[in-house]
Amino acid sequence: MKLVKHLANLGYGSRKEVAWMFREGRVTDAAGEVLYADDPLEHDNVRVDGEPLDPPQGLVLVLNKPAGCTCSSKDRGRVVYDLLPPRFRLRDPALSTVGRLDRDTTGLLLLTDDGMLLHRIVSPKAKLPKVYEATLAHDLRGDEAALFASGTLLLESENTPLLPAQMEVPGPRQARLTLHEGRYHQVRRMFAATGNHVEALHRPRVGGLDLGDLAEGQWRALDAADLDRLFSTETA
Numbered sequence: 001m002k003l004v005k006h007l008a009n010l011g012y013g014s015r016k017e018v019a020w021m022f023r024e025g026r027v028t029d030a031a032g033e034v035l036y037a038d039d040p041l042e043h044d045n046v047r048v049d050g051e052p053l054d055p056p057q058g059l060v061l062v063l064n065k066p067a068g069c070t071c072s073s074k075d076r077g078r079v080v081y082d083l084l085p086p087r088f089r090l091r092d093p094a095l096s097t098v099g100r101l102d103r104d105t106t107g108l109l110l111l112t113d114d115g116m117l118l119h120r121i122v123s124p125k126a127k128l129p130k131v132y133e134a135t136l137a138h139d140l141r142g143d144e145a146a147l148f149a150s151g152t153l154l155l156e157s158e159n160t161p162l163l164p165a166q167m168e169v170p171g172p173r174q175a176r177l178t179l180h181e182g183r184y185h186q187v188r189r190m191f192a193a194t195g196n197h198v199e200a201l202h203r204p205r206v207g208g209l210d211l212g213d214l215a216e217g218q219w220r221a222l223d224a225a226d227l228d229r230l231f232s233t234e235t236a
């Protein structure tokens with residue numbers, strides 16, 4: 001691939017805009033030598049305005065999602081993409097969220113431009129555990145853990161029961177759930193089925209990956225070791 005197309009695909013501008021960047025001498029190699037639009041692609045050796053390039057295709061990000069933003073770029077209002085460099089919205093292939101968290105759910109959200117990887121993460125076969133910490137409006141009844149573990153709970157307007165889920169109870173209105181699937185508003189609907197209401201929801205972990213010291217609203221790119229950790233719980 002030509003360098004000009006690579007930079008356009010990374011969101012540095014349209015083909016035309018990137019061509020201008022070359023003419024202006026803004027694209028150099030690591031030693032400061034000016035590069036040209038047709039030069040062969042050596043991603044790690046390219047600088048734009050002296051800065052290394054954004055990661056190439058195959059990017060996986062982990063974001064500590066704050067409340068108040070949604071996962072769809074089509075939604076009105078604040079979206080998770082607003083927390084990333086504006087250039088990331090222009091990447092081709094596009095960066096997509098791996099599944100979704102509701103507007104008011106916080107915590108670990110993955111984004112990737114790698115369709116195969118996305119499928120592997122969300123695949124029902126992989127059954128990557130997703131951990132959720134819920135704060136409830138009412139005290140737990142006491143039978144929720146057994147109900148969620150039973151594999152028989154049928155959510156409203158669905159015809160397949162939920163897979164067994166594990167629940168720990170850190171406090172009378174606190175629940176730590178481990179799910180092995182991801183249905184629409186699943187945690188909120190599970191507690192609604194028990195007559196309760198989720199007031200706050202946080203996801204600290206997916207597979208073997210947790211947020212570490214990533215502050216709310218912050219993101220970082222995953223490396224190969226992170227991906228190994230993510231899939232370390234894979235069962236298929």
Ligand code: URA
Nearest residue numbers: 102105185186187188
């Ligand atoms: N379950 C929910 O109800 N909401 C989320 O955001 C994730 C899981």
